[in-house]
Amino acid sequence: MIHLYKKLFFGLLFLILAFFTYKYFTGDKESSTEYNSNLIQEQIKSVGKLVVTEGHYSQVLTFKDKDSYFGGLVSFDKKVIVVVNSDATVMYDLRQMKYEIDEKNKTIRIVSIPKEEIKISPDIQYYDIQQSKFNALTGADLNNITKKVKIDLTKKIEKSTLKSNAKNRLISELSKILLVTHSVGWKVEYKGNEIHSEKEFQL
Secondary structure, three states: OOOHHHHHHHHHHHHHHHHHHHHHHHHHHHHHHHHHHHHHHHHHHHOEEEEEEEEEEOOOEEEEEEEEEEEOEEEEEEEEEEEEEEEEEEEEEEEHOEEEOOOOEEEEEEEEEEOOOOEEEEEEEEEEOOOOOEEOOOOOHHHHHHHHHHHHHHHHHHHHOHHHHHHHHHHHHHHHHHHHHHHHOEEEEOOOEEEEHHOOOOO
């Protein structure tokens, strides 16, 4: 009889130990995965700000216009010197970045990164205005000057390092996500490829 009780006791003890061992290796793993997932999401939110690169441009333009009558015998001219000081901003709104969290495979998949936004804020000053009552400077003229200024500035930005600097800033922000995911044993994928370093981000 005592032998039977011993068997029951050790059998029950074995079941209890087996239960707690199972909970240790399963419950803790799920808790750890959930914690890491939340940690990564918080890191993504922290870099979900505007990545901004700013540039300053100055230029001087001369606007001329002539109204001619009677085959050019009579003309009315207008002329203005335009001085432009402009701030240009290139930004990525990482709040619009789309991503997926695969807890099972411990993977962050970056689905899409928003395209850069270019904002131009020109401060335009007009000097040496020469005009006639019959050919005065109008609001339409000022709008055309503003359009021309923005077109010229856009071309300058395309030729400058402003966009590439903004791209480098973006990669620097994304590398923070890469760092935290690797630190907890997760991986990052972008465009179907696993990313091991920030140099591998092909944007």
